[in-house]
Amino acid sequence: MILRSAILYASGSRFLRRWVEHSAMARPLTRRFVAGNTMEDAMNVARELQSEGLLASLDTLGEQVTGESDARKAASRYVDAIGRIRSLELPVSVSLKLTQLGLDTAESLAEENLERIAAEGHEKGLRVEVDMEASAYVDRTLALVRRCHRRWGNVRVAVQAYLYRTEEDVRELNREGIPARLCKGAYQEGHSIAWPEKSDVDENYRKLTTLLLEEGTWPAIASHDDRMLAHARKEIVRLKLPPERYEFEMLYGIRRDTQRKLAREGHAVRIYVPYGEAWYPYLMRRMAERPANLLFVLRNWR
């Protein structure tokens, strides 16, 4: 608890962020969970994963961009990544955050950038996955994804099992044929909108897994939790779903044994691979989720 609080405190420190993101000493810290600083680092990781039968989704790190020009630059990085992925013929999608595309500046700016990326993905035969951020962004994210889906049909959106509203959102997404990626949720949310107890989040996660596998379009079950994975596998067998109808998604560097085991069993497994220089908030979220990860990276820091 103390370690988690310290990590959460550190994650808000701009000074620490600036120092570690630009320190050569930090590279060994990030290696396990972040592909590297450049697009080529990410392509190399995607290629390695492919050789092990794993798919990837590349996340160009960066969130809460404040200016229009940064948001447009972030969109350009995604467009470039899509071109590179296609030229290497890798089994890869891209994952993005709408705040990175300017959602805090103007919804229209984020929409324009998302459209640009989805159009490029559509032309090159690639999927675009939209992460779900804190609860204040959920309505806007779903609205933008809906419009983008109608136009390009290649978007998948993350939904968070800890929010009370998500069951209704999932039912609606299923009705509209919009693919969803189910995760538990990674932000601090109040009791009025999210389950405070982990057991309730887990129960809802199982329920939503069933809903998505029964009625959804190409859902992704994104979890490292053996109990959630066991439930999904049971439902996949019950529903006799072939692997092209669903995916498991896991984060780069986490439960690597399980990732490979699922792939060997014949499931489609996609690994969420972050890369780029702005890796600090991402890494801190992973540490806060599981402080043992901090001990792991510190032990391997050399």
Ligand SMILES: Cc1cc2nc3c(=O)[nH]c(=O)nc-3n(C[C@H](O)[C@H](O)[C@H](O)COP(=O)(O)OP(=O)(O)OC[C@H]3O[C@@H](n4cnc5c(N)ncnc54)[C@H](O)[C@@H]3O)c2cc1C
């Ligand atoms: C592919 C993917 C995409 C995601 N996208 C989003 C998103 O868009 N929005 C969002 O809010 N959240 C997202 N998340 C994060 C998610 O919401 C959770 O915070 C995170 O996955 C931890 O939940 P869990 O289901 O893995 O299990 P938990 O309930 O956190 O943990 C259960 C067990 O899983 C294992 N485990 C979990 N986390 C770790 C870890 N970091 N290191 C090692 N072992 C671990 C441990 O054995 C643990 O006991 C995403 C997660 C994944 C896998």
